[in-house]
Amino acid sequence: MKQQQTPTSEARAAGLTLRGIVKHFGPTRVLDGVDLDIRPGEFLTLVGPSGCGKSTLLRIIAGLEAQSAGSVTIGGRSVDALPPSERDVAMVFQSYALYPHMSVAANIASPLELRRLSLFERLPLLRWLSPRRPRVMREIMTEVRAMAGQLQLEGLLDRRPAQLSGGQRQRVALGRAMVRRPAAFLMDEPLSNLDAKLRVHMRTELAELHARLGATFVYVTHDQIEAMTMSDRVALMDKGRILQLGTPSELYDTPADVTVARFIGSPPINLLEVEASAGGVIRMAGLALRAPGPGRYTIGIRPEALHLGRAAPGLLAARLRRAENLGAEWLLHAETEEGAPLAIRMTAAEHAAADALIGQVLHLSASRAGVHLFGPDGRRVAVEAAVEAPA
Amino acid sequence: MRRGLVPRLLAHAVLLLGAVVMLAPFVWMLLTSIRPAEEVFGAVFNPIPGRFAAPENYARAWNEGNLPRAMLNGAIVCLGILAVQLLAAIPASFALAKLRFRGRGMLFGLVLFGLCVPIQVPALPLYLGLAHAGLLDTYFALMAPFFLTVFGMFLFRQFFRAYPDEVLDAARLDGMGEFEIVWRLATPAALPAIAAFSVFSVVAHWNDLYWPLIVVTSSELATPPLGILAFRDTESGGNYGALMAGAALVTAPLVLAFLVARRAFLRGITMTGLR
Known part of the structure; x- marks a missing residue:
């Protein structure tokens, strides 16, 4: 046989x-x-x-x-x-x-x-x-x-x-x-x-x-x-x-290019335009990142890296537009003051605890691991040292 | 939504009128062929002949003229032409539809141009060529000018263009050569187009009078229309009944062939966008 x-x-x-x-x-x-x-x-x-x-x-x-x-x-x-x-x-x-x-x-x-x-x-x-x-x-x-x-x-x-x-x-x-x-x-x-x-x-x-x-x-x-x-x-x-x-x-986890970051992940990564100060410091959503120099950068924040917090200086404010219940988790769609769309992903338990209502302004902090920085050419920029608390 | 009775009746009436116009000559032919000579030009038209003369008319047409031989010649010529046409046109049109090569657009342009040239235009050079080659009055002379068919190439190209490229790529990866792709993959898929083309080709060359009249002189090589012509001249004189019987006999194979291939023929016409 x-x-x-x-x-x-x-x-x-x-x-x-x-x-x-x-x-x-x-x-x-x-x-x-x-x-x-x-x-x-x-x-x-x-x-x-x-x-x-x-x-x-x-x-x-x-x-x-x-x-x-x-x-x-x-x-x-x-x-x-x-x-x-x-x-x-x-x-x-x-x-x-x-x-x-x-x-x-x-x-x-x-x-x-x-x-x-x-x-x-x-x-x-x-x-x-x-x-x-x-x-x-x-x-x-x-x-x-x-x-x-x-x-x-x-x-x-x-x-x-x-x-x-x-x-x-x-x-x-x-x-x-x-x-x-x-x-x-x-x-x-x-x-x-x-x-x-x-x-x-x-x-x-x-x-x-x-x-x-x-x-x-x-x-x-x-x-x-x-x-x-x-x-x-x-x-x-x-x-x-x-x-x-x-x-x-x-x-x-380490997209080499903004196109990669945008393509991989569902819902897609949140991309925001940011300006680094003269010292190359970027403050965003409760983080202080040190970029190689001053200028315009694109910051990418994964939807699961955003967390709801209490109103505090330095947090990212965004108005909640829509909330989707996916069973085990929730997907919130919000809009920043500049009009940029934001997706926030959280467990059902987190959502229940947060009590987020449509139309309400959310105060968002980001965890360092889900945040990526891209230069004007779209390539990943090494963030030298994250200064934790706002200076 | 169903339309009302009156519009439907009207539509059918129009269609029926068209059918009558198309069919009347054939009905007339069949009626005349079963009528004795004295009734053909009778003063009173009677659809049912007074004397049923079909046996004698058909017997005369079959026996006294050269019709059996002419029909055999017609079959040889038509099938010979069709075989070479398919052998040449199928690979050519596949190349025009699916292969990328320099000059493809120009070659297809030439095919379209060829569609515009009637046989009467190259008739003289073709005749002279055949005469110099000593090939006049042969089967070859009857068939040769029609071996390459731009109409067939155009028809098959339209058909092959719809054939999925991925299947061809799969075949290339499996190890099929281009000719094997043509004959083993493309040709079976093109059967409706081949059936449609075969009907066009056979009808055209079976009924052709112009070219056989030019290149054939001996009666052994007469094609069906030449056979009818000769029959009218020599045998029948004024016997229109027998003449129509001959015409009916010559038409019959085509009608039968169409009835057999009808479904494939219609599919070929609709799928190639020839409507």
Whole structure:
């Protein structure tokens, strides 16, 4: 039996190296010198707003798009001159991209047929002349059935893609990618066509699949929650460049750029314009921060870092506009005197104790850990020493 | 919301009138073909013939003229043309729709330009070329000018443009070559368009009188319209009953083919935006 040949037993994982990847479409520069090292067996997510170049980067890795400059290495082998089929990567697409006129079994079998049978053995009529074809096809179908078993598709092998639900199509697409046992999986927003409930479920399934296969996953999404929940590391892209590469916690706790801070976190971080004094001191929400010098800065405060307090000098005053009950926690939407919106997140117990009424002015203090400072260029500014009490 | 009875009756009346106008010549043809010669120009029009003459009319049309041979020739020519047209137009239109290469826009412009050129324009150079090559009065001469069909390329391109790019990318990653993509993925999806195009192509070349009249002289190579022409000249004289029987016989295969392919044909027309 071929049972022992399930992918679990044979972990194949390749590291990927991208060096100076540049891509022009006519005059527009979509990728602007991207360097990225993806470790073997890693779940790396490329995340960013639409048009940031993440999908283009994935297509360049797959070989579906040629880079204008730079090089791609997969498993230590330069693949720049190789067609997509010889790069030892499989791709899962947003629309699943199943062959519409073929059965589920034929869809999953297709990458194996294309690899193990010659062109002659795939031709209509002529293929019946090949003596080895029946044996190869039997082997392939055994593997297809094993794959279908892994993905709970056994009863559906004779169906056409049009007769399947979104989740089932998704699993067929995964099966077609997995059956080849590629060195790396490339996934282009594979969950975005699913409804919200199924998406949450498939997040878990994909993370488990990654753990089981031990293969390298490169995952593209515009959804920061997908990036945060599944990845070992996240590369946040904007305008054709990687702004920050790190673990989900690193991106959340120490955003390197105001764009990263804005993109990661839900509800998004509160951003306020502040002016540092001649000595570089910034006073905000009960904190005194020492910036490198005077001038304008952007301060970012995570919604959970804001706390309600009693009226006191130096606290941030904001009028409560709306309060949302999320069950375990509350989300307050307020507006500062300058008209900037503020989101404040607190536990239900904190909310009950605070007794905040709509229209009332809140006095807010911030905890140091959830506060970030960004310079005029948007880059993170090191805050030298936080002077605790207002001077 | 359902409209009232009167507007619906009116709409049906208009549609019915159109159908009558379209169908009347065919009905007339069929009625004439079952009528004896003396009744065709009778003073009184009687839809039901006084003497039912269908057997003799149809027998005459089938036996005395060259019709069986002409219809066989028509089938050979039409299928030959269609086969080469599909073999050439499907890959060409796939390239125009889905591949990125320099000059694609200009080539598609040429296809559109080709749509505007009627066969009468290149007829003379084509004739001279065939004459110099010694190929006049052959099946090849009947078929060759129609091998490359800009209409087919245009039709299939419109169809292929709607084909999802991600499926093509998936196939490239699976290891399919471009030609395999064309024949194994794109062609099955384009079957409605192929059916629609086949009906257009077969009807046009089955009924074509102009080009066969120019390049064919021997009666063994006569196509259906040439067969009817010859039958009228030599055999029937004034026998319009037999002539109409011949016309009905020539039309029948097309009507049957359309009825078989009707559903695919309509789908092809609506999906390519040709309405």
